[in-house]
Amino acid sequence: MKMKRAKIKRMSVFLLITMIFMILSVPFAANAQKDAKKVVRVGWHEPPYFITDENGRQSGYSYEYQRKLAAYTG
Numbered sequence: 001m002k003m004k005r006a007k008i009k010r011m012s013v014f015l016l017i018t019m020i021f022m023i024l025s026v027p028f029a030a031n032a033q034k035d036a037k038k039v040v041r042v043g044w045h046e047p048p049y050f051i052t053d054e055n056g057r058q059s060g061y062s063y064e065y066q067r068k069l070a071a072y073t074g
Contacts, residue, residue: 042069050062
């Protein structure tokens with residue numbers, strides 16, 4: 001009878017410790033602001049990869065890169 005109680009007690013302690021460990025190992029959500037905007041800083045160069053033609057239209061590698069960044073960052 002004593003052996004049975006000791007075994008039940010050991011098993012209860014083991015389960016309790018396991019449950020506490022599982023609860024503490026779950027990461028807690030940070031209280032971040034939902035509407036906070038991040039600033040993205042990008043290195044930039046204009047000539048010779050950024051071209052403006054006689055009608056004022058822009059084209060080139062840098063221009064396309066800028067447009068793609070704007071699409072991702074809003």
